[in-house]
Ligand SMILES: O=C(O)Cc1cc(O)ccc1O
């Protein structure tokens with residue numbers, strides 16, 4: 001132990017997990033943070049003895065040899081190395097959390113689909129038991145694609161911890177407030193914020209205000225990164241400083257605990273005798289973060305026409321094919337509409353990517369009715385869609401003054417892979433059977449008469 005530190009200093013410096021959430025700004029920065037003074041080795045990663053009797057441990061988020069601009073890892077200094085567990089892993093069943101490839105032969109995924117909010121259950125549900133997979137795409141074993149989930153959470157995890165070896169999770173709350181107590185610190189989120197929980201990071205989820213509902217994009221592939229802004233330049237869209245990583249916080253708590261691991265699509269459990277959230281200090285660039293969607297600075301059409309929705313990309317997870325994302329996370333927030341002589345809502349279209357949308361709050365301009373907060377829609381790859389009849393009539397006859405779209409926040413998880421509905425999405429979730437009728441009354445307006453000039 002470091003002899004320069006007095007016991008009173010130690011007491012005041014400790015920030016146990018679960019009491020305080022403090023943050024450091026920046027996206028993918030090389031952070032350093034310590035909950036006890038002097039806990040973080042300086043100038044090297046593996047001193048012969050670490051202060052306070054801590055163990056050094058590296059968490060790699062990319063291959064050791066990944067290019068320098070993508071290479072991510074974090075050095076943790078912890079009370080016990082995380083290998084210490086007392087039991088072999090046992091498989092457990094979480095029947096509502098599915099992974100790709102998962103194709104129910106009796107479910108038709110080819111279609112335009114929309115769901116009302118999945119209602120809260122009368123039984124108590126945690127982050128693990130309350131996860132409801134709606135769609136899967138790609139293949140978790142080859143680390144391509146994604147799954148979309150709804151979470152319904154009423155109960156905090158108690159002496160229970162989780163990590164996903166399969167995926168990074170992008171969490172989009174719609175109702176309630178959650179606390180993510182992670183190995184690297186504490187993150188609190190509420191609607192209009194998001195959190196990113198990296199692959200391999202251990203955490204438990206507590207309910208600060210329930211019941212909580214929201215959306216999750218489970219990314220099997222390369223990590224989310226900020227999109228290149230091209231000619232837009234060095235500012236606007238999502239700015240790096242608005243992403244917040246937690247400061248170090250730890251628990252020194254001996255209690256029989258469970259660790260659940262999602263690995264190659266299956267869930268496994270082991271027992272440990274202490275809290276694994278025992279990282280006293282860390283440094284590195286592989287860390288969870290939160291982001292307030294209200295800080296997203298949209299750039300749009302200021303003269304005419306409706307640009308592709310890629311202008312609203314918050315984060316993109318590359319697929320290896322340049323410009324073709326494994327997943328884009330796109331935000332439709334409040335903004336001004338000023339384009340002249342223009343049909344302002346989204347146009348009718350057929351997209352090579354598949355579009356999973358969720359409504360966080362308010363009204364989405366292409367679907368003034370039926371796409372409600374907590375609801376989702378799926379327009380699968382190469383399936384035509386666009387404004388419903390009301391939106392078309394409204395926007396093609398509107399007085400085109402400058403108009404502010406207010407009371408609106410929806411998002412899209414857009415992937416290059418087809419999305420397959422789970423049995424839950426097709427049969428248990430509140431699917432709107434009449435969704436495609438929103439286009440049924442679109443009239444033929446063609447006003448050409450043969451032979452007439
Ligand atoms: O289908 C949707 O509503 C999402 C969407 C929005 C937009 O402005 C342009 C294209 C697009 O797919």
Ligand SMILES: [Fe+2]
Nearest residue numbers: 351355379385
């Ligand atoms: Fe679309």
